[in-house]
Amino acid sequence: MKKIINQPKDVVEEMVAGLVGSYPDYLKQVPETLVVARTDEFDSVALVSGGGSGHEPSHAGFVGDGMLSAAVCGQVFTSPTPDQIYEAIKATDKGKGALMIVKNYSGDVMNFDMAKEMAEMEDIEVASVLVDDDIAVEDSTYTQGRRGVAGTVLVHKILGGLAREGKSVNELAVYGEALVKDIKTVGIALSGATVPEVGKPGFTLDDDEMEYGVGIHGEPGYRREKIKTSSEIAKEVVGKLKAEFGWQSGDSYGVFVNGMGATPLMELFIYFNDVKALLEADGIKVAFTKVGNYMTSLDMAGASVTLIKLDDKRVSLLNEPVHTIAW
Known part of the structure; x- marks a missing residue:
């Protein structure tokens, strides 16, 4: 294992310290936690998300004006604890409540629900939106139902814009539930990810192999075969x-090609080009595009494709400027 780290057990704490130290105009660390919060003043519903670390820039890279109010950084590929999530809610609540954006993994769902109960005992209104955009497999390691993956970033962006407009906790939750149904993702992997404290990849592929449908923690996909061309x-x-x-010619979609961490941008742009060509051949209007590393899996080589069904409002929200380090 070759990594630029000190002690494997300290990677998350040192990463968070380096993150807020690098971008003090954007981010601050809530004392005695692994919570990253926005530094600017705001007066809206707080948007709180998070999960296990190793997916950077998710989620801390999307904290700031127009997106998240706080992100909770769990240990690598491990859900943050309820008390850490609760601290994130308390640190960002402006008296208007909080919306939690949660990826569909059993630990995340349980711990965010417990934090919600803790906050409600302090009379903080809290609701949640569960993201389950990965259509590759129905049930997988750590989940009941579909996994939450790169589409979560689009949920941060759209709901962040609506929160900035002044929408209530309930309005955001209702909109978010409908939004998630129109976001779907499929990933592929060329190599596994190496968790620092484990020291070896979570799975291995031969030099000429790839796997369809692998999750962002290395969960099994639906087929392994010889590597194919991008097209x-x-x-x-x-x-x-x-x-x-089940789209029809004339429908409007957004295309989001996300790198898993170790795939060069050159390859992501080639892959995007091939995806876009297929959509346009079907008469699909591509009204929004995004390519890059946004929801990674440590040093995994691979990529995911997320499509979002669009209307004018969603296009507008996706294109609004924000003040974050990663969008």
Whole structure:
């Protein structure tokens, strides 16, 4: 294992310290926690998200005006504890309540629910939106139902814009529930991720192998085969997304190609180009695009494709400027 770290057990604490030290105009650390909060003043519902570390820039990179109010950094690939989530809610509540954006993993769901109960005992109104955009497999390691993956970033962006407009906790929760149904993702992997305290990849692929549907913690996908060209991979992935959405010519979608951490941008742009060509051949209007590393898996090589069904309001919210370090 080759990593630029000190002690493996200290990676999250040192990462958080380096993160807020690098961007003090954007972020601050809530004392005695692994919570990262926005530094600016705001007067709206607080948006709180988080999860296990190792997916950077998610979620701390999306804290700031127009997106999240706070992100809770759990240990690597491990849900943050309820008390840490509760501290994030308390630190950012402006008297208007909080909305939690939660990826669908059993530990996250349980711990965010417990934090919600703790906050409600302090008379803080809290609701949650559960993101389960990964259509590759129905049930997987750590989940009941579909996993929450890169589409979570789009939920941060759209709900962050609505919160900035002054929407209430309930309005955000209702909008978010409908929004998640229109966001779907499929990932592929070329290599596994190495958790620092484990010291070896969570799974291995031969030099000429790839796997469809791998999760952001290395959870199993739905098929392993010899590696294909970018255009062939795109055809497989877009085919699964088309079957799920059932789109018609003239429909409007956003395309988000996300790197898993170790795939060069050169390859992500090639992959995006192939995905976009297939959509346009079906008469789909591509009204929003995003390419880069946003929801990673440590040093995994691979990428995911997220499609979001769009209307004018969603396009507007996705394109609004924000003050975060990663969007």
